[in-house]
Amino acid sequence: MEAAARTPQPQSALDELGLPREIVLEPPKGWLSLRLRELWAYRELLYFLAWRDIKVRYKQTVLGAAWAIIGPFLTMVLFSVIFGKFARMPSDGIPYPIFSYSALLPWQLFSKAMVEASSSMITHQNMITKIYFPRLFLPASTILSGLVDFGISFVVLIGMMFFYDIQLTWRVVLVPVFLFLAIVTALSVGMWLSALNVRYRDFRYVTPFLVQFWLYATPIAYSASLIPDQWQFVYNLNPMTGVVNGFRWALVGQTMQLDPIFLVSLAMVAVLFLGGLIYFQRMEQTFADLV
Amino acid sequence: MTGGSFAVQAENLGKRYRIVRGKRRVMLRQALSDAVTSGLDSIRLSLDPDAGKEKKSTRRTFWALHDVSFRIRSGESVGIIGPNGAGKSTLLKILARVTAPTVGKARLRGRVGSLLEVGTGFHSELTGRENIYLNGAILGMRRREIECKFDEIVDFSGVEEFLETPVKFFSSGMRMRLAFSVAAHLEPEILLVDEVLAVGDAAFQQKCLSKMGDVVGHGRTVLFVSHNMAAVRALCQSAMFIDRGGIVYSGDVNGAIQQYLSQDTRDQSQPLEFERSPSRRVQILSVSLEDESGAVSTSLPHDRPFSARIKFAVRDPVYRGHLEFNILDDDLNAVATVRDVTENSESLISRSAGTHTYRLRFPTPSLIPGRYRLRVRALTRHKSYTHLLDEVNAVWPFEIYDSGSLLSRMNIPWSGKVILPVEWDTVEHEEVGSP
Numbered sequence: 001m002e003a004a005a006r007t008p009q010p011q012s013a014l015d016e017l018g019l020p021r022e023i024v025l026e027p028p029k030g031w032l033s034l035r036l037r038e039l040w041a042y043r044e045l046l047y048f049l050a051w052r053d054i055k056v057r058y059k060q061t062v063l064g065a066a067w068a069i070i071g072p073f074l075t076m077v078l079f080s081v082i083f084g085k086f087a088r089m090p091s092d093g094i095p096y097p098i099f100s101y102s103a104l105l106p107w108q109l110f111s112k113a114m115v116e117a118s119s120s121m122i123t124h125q126n127m128i129t130k131i132y133f134p135r136l137f138l139p140a141s142t143i144l145s146g147l148v149d150f151g152i153s154f155v156v157l158i159g160m161m162f163f164y165d166i167q168l169t170w171r172v173v174l175v176p177v178f179l180f181l182a183i184v185t186a187l188s189v190g191m192w193l194s195a196l197n198v199r200y201r202d203f204r205y206v207t208p209f210l211v212q213f214w215l216y217a218t219p220i221a222y223s224a225s226l227i228p229d230q231w232q233f234v235y236n237l238n239p240m241t242g243v244v245n246g247f248r249w250a251l252v253g254q255t256m257q258l259d260p261i262f263l264v265s266l267a268m269v270a271v272l273f274l275g276g277l278i279y280f281q282r283m284e285q286t287f288a289d290l291v
Numbered sequence: 292m293t294g295g296s297f298a299v300q301a302e303n304l305g306k307r308y309r310i311v312r313g314k315r316r317v318m319l320r321q322a323l324s325d326a327v328t329s330g331l332d333s334i335r336l337s338l339d340p341d342a343g344k345e346k347k348s349t350r351r352t353f354w355a356l357h358d359v360s361f362r363i364r365s366g367e368s369v370g371i372i373g374p375n376g377a378g379k380s381t382l383l384k385i386l387a388r389v390t391a392p393t394v395g396k397a398r399l400r401g402r403v404g405s406l407l408e409v410g411t412g413f414h415s416e417l418t419g420r421e422n423i424y425l426n427g428a429i430l431g432m433r434r435r436e437i438e439c440k441f442d443e444i445v446d447f448s449g450v451e452e453f454l455e456t457p458v459k460f461f462s463s464g465m466r467m468r469l470a471f472s473v474a475a476h477l478e479p480e481i482l483l484v485d486e487v488l489a490v491g492d493a494a495f496q497q498k499c500l501s502k503m504g505d506v507v508g509h510g511r512t513v514l515f516v517s518h519n520m521a522a523v524r525a526l527c528q529s530a531m532f533i534d535r536g537g538i539v540y541s542g543d544v545n546g547a548i549q550q551y552l553s554q555d556t557r558d559q560s561q562p563l564e565f566e567r568s569p570s571r572r573v574q575i576l577s578v579s580l581e582d583e584s585g586a587v588s589t590s591l592p593h594d595r596p597f598s599a600r601i602k603f604a605v606r607d608p609v610y611r612g613h614l615e616f617n618i619l620d621d622d623l624n625a626v627a628t629v630r631d632v633t634e635n636s637e638s639l640i641s642r643s644a645g646t647h648t649y650r651l652r653f654p655t656p657s658l659i660p661g662r663y664r665l666r667v668r669a670l671t672r673h674k675s676y677t678h679l680l681d682e683v684n685a686v687w688p689f690e691i692y693d694s695g696s697l698l699s700r701m702n703i704p705w706s707g708k709v710i711l712p713v714e715w716d717t718v719e720h721e722e723v724g725s726p
Contacts, residue, residue, distance in 0.1 A: 023398070023400075025397040026395075052417065059417075125411050126408075131411050
């Protein structure tokens with residue numbers, strides 16, 4: 001009785017998922033149904049999607065994990081030579097290579113997530129038109145997989161800190177907080193861009209420009225202290241300003257002050273995140289028709 | 292099951308699509324310039340009330356599904372049949388939550404599993420094992436569930452030895468088998484299945500059908516969209532015939548099939564044209580059959596030449612694309628298949644954008660007398676995986692009649708479906724009684 005052995009127990013699996021037993025399908029309406037419970041129920045899929053991204057990336061490239069190091073490391077070397085050595089940019093008393101590299105880490109996480117998340121709906125259009133799952137996981141998984149790169153680059157940073165003999169302070173406990181902020185910022189921008197990309201097909205031409213523009217608007221190659229006081233408020237409207245500054249300050253910035261104006265950046269992260277979540281979830285139901 | 296317990300209930304479901312003629316996608320640059328011009332227009336409109344009229348006509352909507360209501364008892368398996376573009380797939384997509392209805396409401400009671408395609412989310416760089424986990428998760432299985440059923444899935448697929456091989460090295464058949472095996476072990480209370488058996492070899496289709504039979508036998512609710520009438524007959528207790536976005540018939544399977552097949556046997560004097568959907572890269576525009584003299588016809592003598600005419604638009608040439616033309620029998624099984632690719636010539640689909648018309652000339656005689664239909668598909672093969680670009684299925688019902696053949700005069704019944712142009716050569720002959 002092979003067939004009998006396969007008798008399912010769908011009820012138990014369903015109850016475990018915590019989803020309501022009856023699903024009602026209706027035309028989309030209302031602003032604030034974020035369906036957070038459903039995201040939780042599907043969490044394993046998020047894990048599988050991120051796991052897939054990581055596996056595929058390291059399988060396809062010969063250099064594999066080395067790419068995660070090479071990218072930011074070479075950028076750091078270039079910045080150090082041009083801005084640190086030739087242009088003699090002030091770096092808040094931190095050795096310039098450490099100064100730029102510590103900022104490139106959260107930046108790399110952010111920019112990569114931005115590029116990949118923005119195209120994630122188009123890349124997965126086959127899935128979107130064929131099966132239901134929370135679409136939010138597509139941009140979210142690209143960020144999770146970026147964390148692996150971040151981890152690898154972080155090990156290099158630790159090595160560099162030994163080399164330059166930089167002492168850690170109590171502030172290091174705040175590093176995870178700023179990392180979390182970087183993730184939230186990346187996710188916020190990812191939600192906006194991926195939804196806009198579905199809506200407007202030429203939006204992908206905007207993304208590379210946006211990445212480049214954003215890089216210069218963020219204190220990576222230069223110090224935020226260069227910005228005149230009267231412009232600090234506007235400058236901190238860029239959420240990445242707060243994230244990068246905070247990350248640098250918590251990890252290597254013994255000689256650096258964290259201006260309380262960075263709270264403006266934090267507020268921007270919150271605005272961007274909530275706005276992105278609402279916009280994305282509202283657009284979600286139309287993705288299959290538009291993509 | 293009490294009479295009141297339903298698994299799926301739809302009330303006045305409708306889905307409207309917007310067709311934007313002329314441009315394929317909404318562009319940001321377009322939206323921005325529209326915003327500017329509409330600002331100007333509103334000024335112009337206030338001065339001249341006729342100015343906005345021609346602008347409106349470029350935007351058209353159509354109802355892919357309209358005012359559809361039904362109830363399905365739990366444990367019932369229902370076939371959904373109907374011609375192309377009737378709204379079957381739209382209905383399934385709404386129930387599967389892929390797309391939201393424009394109006395109406397549907398309720399589903401129980402865990403829903405949908406199988407609108409086999410192998411959704413398969414990644415060619417990952418191994419068979421990895422893809423089982425990934426695909427399972429995408430279909431809504433939990434990791435523990437996949438682990439439990441892993442051996443069973445592998446067993447069913449029969450690709451055990453290749454479990455650690457990247458799927459890109461799999462043949463399309465192996466890939467299908469693996470993908471279906473994962474899907475077959477999804478155990479929802481309500482299963483939505485769309486024409487997933489359309490690709491794949493006959494033996495494997497048979498295996499899938501018997502697995503589907505298992506599913507039905509286990510008291511689960513199944514909605515099954517298919518063009519394969521034999522499969523619908525075998526698997527479903529009742530059926531709905533959907534045409535032009537509405538339910539035409541709902542009831543027993545044979546009734547629905549009869550309705551469907553008798554729907555369009557009227558004489559066709561014009562090539563059959565299909566709804567233009569400008570978002571498709573390749574689209575079949577019209578199909579017709581012509582007799583010897585070139586007149587459009589649905590009734591052809593078995594011993595005279597005839598030809599088929601297919602008009603199609605290529606908006607964006609597709610790498611490794613091709614057209615497939617099938618002649619279907621009464622049960623909508625393909626009895627003959629031809630494709631427009633050969634060893635040394637590429638299909639027009641991958642060569643040039645534009646509107647093309649093919650004429651297919653058939654040898655004489657080619658089909659035995661009987662009733663047939665046509666199917667045309669535009670396909671592309673991508674990494675050993677066949678992807679459907681467009682399809683018109685079970686169209687142009689026609690009859691091949693016996694125009695006084697030797698067989699009929701001798702009262703010998705025809706058998707088989709296709710007549711092969713075989714030459715009977717006598718290579719040895721011995722006279723009786725010769726030395």
